[in-house]
Amino acid sequence: xxxxxxxxxxxxxxxxxxxxxxxxxxxxxxxxxxxxxxxxxxxxxxxxxxxxxxxxxxxxxxxxxxxxxxxxxxxxxxxxxxxxxxxxxxxxxxxxxxxxxxxxxxxxxxxxxxxxxxxxxxxxxxxxxxxxxxxxxxxxxxxxxxxxxxxxxxxxxxxxxxxxxxxxxxxxxxxxxxxxxxxxxxxxxxxxxxxxxxxxxxxxxxxxxxxxxxxxxxxxxxxxxxxxxxxxxxxxxxxxxxxxxxxxxxxxxxxxxxxxxxxxxxxxxxxx
Amino acid sequence: xxxxxxxxxxxxxxxxxxxxxxxxxxxxxxxxxxxxxxxxxxxxxxxxxxxxxxxxxxxxxxxxxxxxxxxxxxxxxxxxxxxxxxxxxxxxxxxxxxxxxxxxxxxxxxxxxxxxxxxxxxxxxxxxxxxxxxxxxxxxxxxxxxxxxxxxxxxxxxxxxxxxxxxxxxxxxxxxxxxxxxxxxxxxxxxxxxxxxxxxxxxxxxxxxxxxxxxxxxxxxxxxxxxxxxxxxxxxxxxxxxxxxxxxxxxxxxxxxxxxxxx
Numbered sequence: 330x331x332x333x334x335x336x337x338x339x340x341x342x343x344x345x346x347x348x349x350x351x352x353x354x355x356x357x358x359x360x361x362x363x364x365x366x367x368x369x370x371x372x373x374x375x376x377x378x379x380x381x382x383x384x385x386x387x388x389x390x391x392x393x394x395x396x397x398x399x400x401x402x403x404x405x406x407x408x409x410x411x412x413x414x415x416x417x418x419x420x421x422x423x424x425x426x427x428x429x430x431x432x433x434x435x436x437x438x439x440x441x442x443x444x445x446x447x448x449x450x451x452x453x454x455x456x457x458x459x460x461x462x463x464x465x466x467x468x469x470x471x472x473x474x475x476x477x478x479x480x481x482x483x484x485x486x487x488x489x490x491x492x493x494x495x496x497x498x499x500x501x502x503x504x505x506x507x508x509x510x511x512x513x514x515x516x517x518x519x520x521x522x523x524x525x526x527x528x529x530x531x532x533x534x535x536x537x538x539x540x541x542x543x544x545x546x547x548x549x550x551x552x553x554x555x556x557x558x559x560x561x562x563x564x565x566x567x568x569x570x571x572x573x574x575x576x577x578x579x580x581x582x583x584x585x586x587x588x589x590x591x592x593x594x595x596x597x598x599x600x601x
Numbered sequence: 602x603x604x605x606x607x608x609x610x611x612x613x614x615x616x617x618x619x620x621x622x623x624x625x626x627x628x629x630x631x632x633x634x635x636x637x638x639x640x641x642x643x644x645x646x647x648x649x650x651x652x653x654x655x656x657x658x659x660x661x662x663x664x665x666x667x668x669x670x671x672x673x674x675x676x677x678x679x680x681x682x683x684x685x686x687x688x689x690x691x692x693x694x695x696x697x698x699x700x701x702x703x704x705x706x707x708x709x710x711x712x713x714x715x716x717x718x719x720x721x722x723x724x725x726x727x728x729x730x731x732x733x734x735x736x737x738x739x740x741x742x743x744x745x746x747x748x749x750x751x752x753x754x755x756x757x758x759x760x761x762x763x764x765x766x767x768x769x770x771x772x773x774x775x776x777x778x779x780x781x782x783x784x785x786x787x788x789x790x791x792x793x794x795x796x797x798x799x800x801x802x803x804x805x806x807x808x809x810x811x812x813x814x815x816x817x818x819x820x821x822x823x824x825x826x827x828x829x830x831x832x833x834x835x836x837x838x839x840x841x842x843x844x845x846x847x848x849x850x851x852x853x854x855x856x857x858x859x860x861x862x863x864x
Contacts, residue, residue, distance in 0.1 A: 345675055345777075353672040354688075356665070360740045361694060364706030367716055371709050410615050417612040421605060429613065431856045435620060437795075438848040438855065440802030441700075442822045443841045446829060447623040450630050457626075475619055507604060536699030538805035543826060556701040556805065563705055563809060572709075575702045582697035586690065 368579070371572045383573035391550045392558035393577065395469065399554070400534035403473040404527040411481025411530075412523055418482070419489045436478050444475050445543025453544070464546035469554060472540040477533050481526030488522040521596035525589050532585040535578060627845055631838040642839035647816050651824040652843065654732070658807075658820065659800040662739045666796050670747025671789060675781075677748070678755040695744045703741045704809025707734055730812035735820070738806035743799040747792030754788035755781075791858045798851040802844060 372380055383389065418430050436444065448471060452462050462468045492515065500510045538556040545552040553561070555578055562571035631639055642648060673692060677685065695703070711728035712718045721728050728734045762784075766776045804822040811818040813827060821840050828837035 345672060349672045350676045350680070353669055353676060356669050357673070357691065357744075360737065360744060361691060364703070364710050364741065365694075367709035368702070368706045410612075413608060414612045414615065417609050421609050423609060429616060431852060432616070432620060434855055435624065435848065435852055438798050438802075438851040439624070440804055440822050440825075440844050440848065442804040442825045443627070443802070443844045443848070446825060446837065446841045447627050447845075449829075450626045451623045471619075475623075478619060532697050536697070536702070538699060538701050539822070542805075543829070556699040559699070559701045559705060560805075560809065563701075563708065568709075568714075571705055575699075575705055578699055579697075579702060582699075583694075586693060586697050 365579075368572060368575055371568065372576045375569050375572075379569050380573050380576075383570045384577060386570065388549045388553070389558060389570065389574055392553050392555045393574070395466065395553070396535055396555040396578075397581075399466065399469045399473055400531050402470060403477055403534050404531040406470075406474060407477055407481040407530045408523050408527050411478070411526060412485055412519065415482045415485035415489055419486060433479050433482055436476050441476065441537070441539025442543060445472060445540040448472060448475060448540065448544050463544060464548060464552060466545075466552055468544040468546070469541055469552055472544045473534040473537055476537050476540055477530035480530040480533065481523060484522045484526035484529070485519055488519055492518055521592060525592050528585050528589045528592070532582050532589075535581055535585075624845065627838060627841055631835070631842045634835060638835045639839050639842075642833075642836040643843075645836065647819065648824065648836065648840060650816050651819045651821050651840065654735075654818070655801055655820040655822070658732070658736055658739050659797055661736050662743060662800045663793060663796050666740060666744055667747050667789065667793055669744070670749075670792055670796075671751055671785075673748045674751035674755055674785075677752055679760070692745050692748055695741055698741075700738075700742055700803065700805025701809055703806040704738050707737055707741075707806075707810050711737075729810050730814070731818060734810035735807050735818065738810050739800050739803050742803050742806050743796045746795040746799065747789060750792035750795070751785050751788045754785045758784045787858055791855065794851055794854045794858065798848065801847055 414433075418426065418433075439447075448468075449463070450456075451458070452460055452468070452471060454461050454463060462471065496514050497510050500514050505513070536556055537554070538560070541554050542557055542560075545554070545557075547553050547557050547561075549558075549561075555574055559571050559574050559578075562568075562574065677689065677692075708715060708729055710716050710718075711721060711734060713722070713729070715729075718729065726733065728737065758781075762780050763776050766780050767773075771779070802822060804826070807820055808823060808826075811820070811823060813819055813823050815827070819827065821844055824840045825837050825844070828834075828840065
């Protein structure tokens, strides 16, 4: 058996001018890596004591608790309603379904500050339905609900589409009721997608600024979230405080990102 | 049957209360005083400058991030090297960073007391509180989109056609232009749409580094919040409507270039 030696040209990767990868990595370093290193450098400059003091300051703790609590609540709300909406968009059919489906992505396309103003119009001081939630924690949750709406829906939808309906039919023919089928057959299949959507929603909610700042009134100890807290620390030139809170938020987001990729590895392993 | 209608009702009510009614009300609210005040707000010199600055930033950022995204995607998919997972995490990072932190880190580098702040100020090119800082903030925030859209497409098309072209004697750049680029173009277009939407809509990061000087460093998003705080609601809503129209066009393009299987 003879083998023909093909010219070993590397396709496509070699199509790049040889300097291109270097330029791209330099660009990434200047745009992302340099600013982040400045943050880490700044957090070490004052020593561990100053860092700890800034993180445990009562207003910082209050802002962090509110942010994490609201983000967790919103992730749970999304788990329920996101799954429900994904179900309706995949399994139901009605006039306007296509439109409803394309509107789901609107929170990704709409600037956060416009989202804030939008919610302010319906749920603010001049609310036409007499429902003013500004200056309450409900406003924080509502703003986050708006911004994170697409995550669970968009992560559950493709799984639901691919789901083999024969399993459900088999369960039904064996006498299982609708809610039993959902709980024992459908839900276990959707769970990784729901969890990964929740994690993305949580990560987004923890860092959200524009919509919350418009809607919540930003009262320290009451409705001030972590990113608004950082903003006000910057405004009052308290660099240590802003740095400490930034490092904490960044670490939380990193942990969430890493757990999402771990979740993906785990669920693709269990598929086989 | 009852369950099905019940679920449909809950889903649509949720979407209506959270999404459709509020966004619809922005249109109603903008035109609550008729057409004339909207026209005045739209043609206000500061409003025009804000729109101009927003577009200027997008015009600088989008091409650079697109070139970066395509190059990086090719590197990530077609080359093997150590530290790839780390690089991948670094590219995704801007998705997970709060926009306020993006702005703050730039102040730490280019601000008055930052690493290179004094240098740039002495050269007469201050970065913070001026356009370059806003461009850098927008670059950071919208960096991953093109790369993230192109990577899965590149994986899917594989290398067979490229190898075939190479076997037939095509040069590397010919293979790229005639085989690879056409195959990934819709991924690129979708990524560009997302990048543009983010660049035009960025608020938090830009708010931190801009100083918000009206007529100089005010973008459309900054104008929305500034005018709302000044109780000039028509001006705020008009700027918001401009942005909402851009968002709806974006949404339309997203659906056009990314046809989901579930339709």
